[in-house]
Amino acid sequence: MTSKMDHEDKVEAYARALIEAARSEGRANADLVQWQHAKKFSPEVLETLATMQAEEDTDLINDVARRYKAILDSEDTTISVTVTTAVPMDDELRNEVRTAMTEQLDAPIYLVERIDPKIIGGIVIEARGRRYDASVRAQLANIRKTLSASFIGGDD
Template sequence: MSAKQDNSEKVEAYARALIEAARGEGRANADLVMWEHARKFSPEVLETISAMRDADDLDLIEKVAKQYKEILDSEDKTVSVTVTTSVPLSDELREKVRTKAENNLKAPVFLVERVDPEILGGVILEARGKRYDASVKAQLANIRKTLASTFIGSDEQ
């Protein structure tokens, strides 16, 4: 038997074992999605999950994730800042946003960039649980609310 044939038999055996277990729990499609993401996990994450499974500690996954984040946050002073714009940031604008955020937060910044055409323009910044919305959409909503509240009999409150 060739190595290639041997591997295809292993692959099929693994796939069938996963399907059988997932069908028994009624989650075959959900498990397929998880399986497709599993290759993104580092060997350390997989080893830790395996050790937790062996110790019957899988119910601690959420608590471990929370503790992991707390430890990381206490040791790493970098602040994650989510920047939402209607179009992708240029290199120049990205650097301006990073510099402004680092000055305001007095810490190094890791930018997480999101594009949402529905904000029309401007920017939304989120950091340390706070949201700063300077989007065109938000500004238009504020103008509409202000105008509506100044007219007697307006439908908007």
């Protein structure tokens, strides 16, 4: 019960903080629209914004957006590959992933490393809008789904 109340208190506090800040600048409705779109942000965008906030670099957001577009519009064929592991990769694994992805994508890659203990183990690779999930968490979910299907569709 307490954790649900803590959750509700946090939600209320965040919402009121957003409203107060927005009202003081006359943009409450505009902020609501932005907030509703925020749920569509990828984890990478949220992490980047959080880092920029922590480093007090939010004044660079417009410059980053312009550079982002310039890089996309350029002839640069480098592909960003996000690799998520439960623990930091060692140099050997990093080199193996870099080599394999460079060969598979037939292009130079920029490796973005993320650590997420929730995947338990294994690796998740994302590139060009595709996701290869060989995490322990995904494997356990597949086992659970298979077992659930076999019991539901089992003997009558």
